[in-house]
Every structure is written in structure tokens, then in C-alpha cells.
Amino acid sequence: MHLLFENVIKNLVLLWTGKYKELDEGSGEYEFPKGVWEAIGAATAASGSDIPGIFAARPPDVLADKIAFTADTWSFWLLYIGPVVLHNRFRRPIYYNHFMKLSRLVHLCLQFEYTQKDIQDIRLGFSSWVEEYEKLYYQNLPSHLSACPLTIHGLLHIADSIEQIAPVWASWAFPTERFCGQLQPAIKSRRYPFANIDNYISANAQPSHIKILYGLEDDLNLKRKTTLGTHFAHPDYPTCILLPPRRPASTVTQFWTDKICVALATRYNTSIQTIRKYLSTDNIERWGKVRRLNGGDSMNASSLVPIAEDRRDATFIRYELLVDRNARSRKKRSEFTLQAFYGQLQHIFVVTLKSTLVLGIDIDTTLILAGIQRAEMKNFYSTGLFSSTKMGLSEVVDMTSVQCLIGRIKAGTHGWVVLDRTGVQQWAMHVTDT
Known part of the structure; x- marks a missing residue:
């Protein structure tokens, strides 16, 4: 290529x-x-x-x-x-x-x-x-x-x-070119360039062999070890972890508390008034970053991680929700399909619900939720891309719905065109009840 x-x-x-x-x-x-x-x-x-x-x-x-x-x-x-x-x-x-x-x-x-x-x-x-x-x-x-x-x-x-x-x-040829790029600095002699290359390869191969033979991969690893520091992980969310900054419940506004209640009412198939009765605002906290594990993206919440002038925006995301195709027809049976949406990740919430029979919760339950402002999308002519001229409604969804980061390019009167690299390996999967 x-x-x-x-x-x-x-x-x-x-x-x-x-x-x-x-x-x-x-x-x-x-x-x-x-x-x-x-x-x-x-x-x-x-x-x-x-x-x-x-x-x-x-x-x-x-x-x-x-x-x-x-x-x-x-x-x-x-x-x-x-x-x-x-x-x-x-x-x-x-x-x-x-x-x-x-x-x-x-x-x-x-x-x-x-x-x-x-x-x-x-x-x-x-x-x-x-x-x-x-x-x-x-x-x-x-x-x-x-x-x-x-x-x-x-x-x-x-x-x-x-x-x-x-x-x-x-x-x-990308791997070969990168390897050649590693070899070039090793060439110090114009007269004997191949001897320099041989010595460099041998010097790099010897520690690798020692690590493998004696199981010293960690002891002889000279790279700086990255630590997660203070983070939040939960067994119900094995695909992601949350990273600082972290803010207490007192920083959650009434607007987003209401949105959380709407999301929980839908989740537990009950009324918003019932959710307000059993949801304690003291059991809500905010986090600044979420990292998808196993090679996924690290996404920032715009409310806690402001975008500096010299940094690249990592707050716009792709997320997927089940949408009822027959929502406008009350007489038809619900038929849910998975649909992709785009928007800005503004908040990351950790919500704890106490066990209660009213909601069908047997034990204390922890939920990781995402507060997102959706982008209103339209087709960008024949390119197969989507563009957005304005932001739409705000909503709270489960963190498992959040898939990956997206990019954006300014396109004049067409607003922002979305760059979505999503492949089949990153799409969410919904398994129907059997």
C-alpha cells in the first residue's frame, strides 16, 4: 500500500x-x-x-x-x-x-x-x-x-x-520501515555501516533472550512502569476503569440529578417519583476519565477535564443504544434495534443504590453512568460521513453503551464532520433473552 x-x-x-x-x-x-x-x-x-x-x-x-x-x-x-x-x-x-x-x-x-x-x-x-x-x-x-x-x-x-x-x-511495509528507523541511529561509521547494524541487533537480542530463558521480563524491564494511581473499578463493569479527577456528590447539579432519575426509571421500569424516593444524592460522585480496557480508548469528561489550547479533544464519543423501531405506533409490538449515536461526554457518574424490593434490587448495586450531550447528525452528502451543526438533548446512559472516541473536522456551514474509525470488533453486542 x-x-x-x-x-x-x-x-x-x-x-x-x-x-x-x-x-x-x-x-x-x-x-x-x-x-x-x-x-x-x-x-x-x-x-x-x-x-x-x-x-x-x-x-x-x-x-x-x-x-x-x-x-x-x-x-x-x-x-x-x-x-x-x-x-x-x-x-x-x-x-x-x-x-x-x-x-x-x-x-x-x-x-x-x-x-x-x-x-x-x-x-x-x-x-x-x-x-x-x-x-x-x-x-x-x-x-x-x-x-x-x-x-x-x-x-x-x-x-x-x-x-x-x-x-x-x-x-x-510499515513494520519494516519502523524497524529501519530504529536501525538508522545505530549507524555511526560510513565505512562499516553493516557492522554497526549487526552490533546493535545483537545487543538488543541478548537481553531479550535472557528475559525469556530466566523469566526476568519484569526485573530487566527498563521502561518506566505506568501506574493507574487512584482509580475506580467494579466487577459489574469489567471492560472499563475510572480515573481521576474525582468530585463528591455536592458537585452534581440538579439538572443532571434529574437526568439520572430518568435513566434509572427506564432501567428499572418504574416512575421517576419512585426513583427519587430511593435514590440518595449523597450516593452519587463524579469522575474525570474512563478507560476502556483491552486496547480501548481513554475518554475525558468535559466538565472535569477542560480542553487546553495545546491538547487534543478526547471528549466526543460514539455510543450505542437500543431503540424501539415502533415507538411511534402504540398498537405495534416493541422491536428494539441497536443504533449508534454521537455526542460529548460531559460527566461520569458512579451511583450506588441500596437494596430494595420495589426496584427489584436484592443487594446494594453500583452503576457507572455517562452524562452525554447528543450531537444532532445528518448525512454529509455522498461521502458516507455524518455532520453535526448543533448539539441536541442531554441524557444519561450506562457506561457499557459508550464505545470509543470520535474525531471531528470543521466543514464550514456543514458544521462538524464526524470521523468514526469503529470496526466490527468495537461494536456493542446485545444478546436477546432466551
Whole structure:
């Protein structure tokens, strides 16, 4: 995939900015007017503050900081940032649609597993994309032959490589490049570079062998050990832990107390008045952060962890709830489906309920709840993304509904476009009663 990120995307940018091997547009209209690419670069750099660090490194200005744009950076730009910052920038929509087709194909290539239909879609998709590329940029002009380098032809073989070797994530060059990056500082001699590399590899391999042979992984670990400090964990919530700051019940406002009562009334199928009777406000406390275990995200509550100017926003999240498809029809039987929502995590509550037969609670119960302000979503045209122009209602949901962080990119009058990396391994699962 490096040929795509390091060559194809870069060449497209050079074509759009009129800097590709001194070629002109010919009969096309794909070069950006003066100042447009500067605005795109500035929008790319500005997006970093609202994209959590777990997504990727902070994106640099694509115009002013070309050295910082690695294959990894170009990959993220193609998949997530480009579809937003390029929207309505071309003089003819056909060029944007052509770019979007490439972005969707790369999304398809980066799946963890494929069906035969997926591979066929990749094969036919790249074939169609290359044909359209030739019409838009090569234009059957001998003078534009340099617009068709070997890397364009290489796209036609991606599907074959997947069938013959493995999914692209299992065979691409990112691990090798990172290893080469570790080796480069070890080269101190121009005359004997390979001896330096050999010594470096041997010196690193020997401690590893000793750790394995004698079980000294922890004793010989030179990395600084990270401690959770004061945190909160509960056996009923094995997928997450809560981290400071922590605030007492006196800091919970009446507004959010009411929202908690509504959530509990729904949970225990009773009235809000009954919940108020058995819910003691002294048994509610607030926490500042929640961390999903086993490789999940760390999410901040905006009320306790303010967003500093030099920090990246980690408060907007994806959460999933069961929604009754027949809610508007009283005569129909309830039919619940899992639906995704987006919003800002504003509060993290720990609520303790005493045992009571009225609510069907046999023992004291602890609940971890999330106070969220929902974002009102709408489709962002043909991109397959969603955008939000304003925030909607506030609600309290169980923490198990909170899935992961999302990113956002400012899109002018369209508000904020949501960047959701969620894959099948991160989706919530609802098991029906049997």
C-alpha cells in the first residue's frame, strides 16, 4: 500500500497544484485556483486539535510541512481528512468523486478480512478508477504520458496480491520501515555501516533472550512502569476503569440529578417519583476519565477535564443504544434495534443504590453512568460521513453503551464532520433473552 500513500496520493496533489512534471491541465479543470490549496493545508493542520491522539499523529499543514507527511500521515489524510477538506473545492465535482472512489477502495482494502465479493469489488473498483484517471489526467495526450507512472498500473494488482499473499495489513511495509528507523541511529561509521547494524541487533537480542530463558521480563524491564494511581473499578463493569479527577456528590447539579432519575426509571421500569424516593444524592460522585480496557480508548469528561489550547479533544464519543423501531405506533409490538449515536461526554457518574424490593434490587448495586450531550447528525452528502451543526438533548446512559472516541473536522456551514474509525470488533453486542 506504500505505492498508494507515498506515490499515488502525492502525484494527485502535485497535479491539483500544477506542479507535476510541468504538465498543464490540457482539456481538464483539476488545478486549484490560487489560495485554495493554502486553505486546504490550513484546514488540515487545524483539524488536529479535534482529532484524538489515538487516531493518528497531529496532521501537519500539507502545504508548509511536506517533510512531516509520511505514508502513515497520507493514509489518514486520504481516509478521513481529505473527504472533508476537499469537498466543494474542485471546479468540477467529477474530480472530487474520483478522489472519493479511491478513498472508499482503500477503506475496503484495509479490512481485517475479506469475502470473495470484497476482493472482486477491489479488483473492479481499481480497474474503473484507473480508467477514469486516464480520462481525467492523461486525456489520451502523448504529452501527458508522464501522468501515468508505474504506480498507477500497480493498483490493478492489489486484488491479486490479496488473493495470493494475505490481507494488505499483513504484508505492508510499515513494520519494516519502523524497524529501519530504529536501525538508522545505530549507524555511526560510513565505512562499516553493516557492522554497526549487526552490533546493535545483537545487543538488543541478548537481553531479550535472557528475559525469556530466566523469566526476568519484569526485573530487566527498563521502561518506566505506568501506574493507574487512584482509580475506580467494579466487577459489574469489567471492560472499563475510572480515573481521576474525582468530585463528591455536592458537585452534581440538579439538572443532571434529574437526568439520572430518568435513566434509572427506564432501567428499572418504574416512575421517576419512585426513583427519587430511593435514590440518595449523597450516593452519587463524579469522575474525570474512563478507560476502556483491552486496547480501548481513554475518554475525558468535559466538565472535569477542560480542553487546553495545546491538547487534543478526547471528549466526543460514539455510543450505542437500543431503540424501539415502533415507538411511534402504540398498537405495534416493541422491536428494539441497536443504533449508534454521537455526542460529548460531559460527566461520569458512579451511583450506588441500596437494596430494595420495589426496584427489584436484592443487594446494594453500583452503576457507572455517562452524562452525554447528543450531537444532532445528518448525512454529509455522498461521502458516507455524518455532520453535526448543533448539539441536541442531554441524557444519561450506562457506561457499557459508550464505545470509543470520535474525531471531528470543521466543514464550514456543514458544521462538524464526524470521523468514526469503529470496526466490527468495537461494536456493542446485545444478546436477546432466551
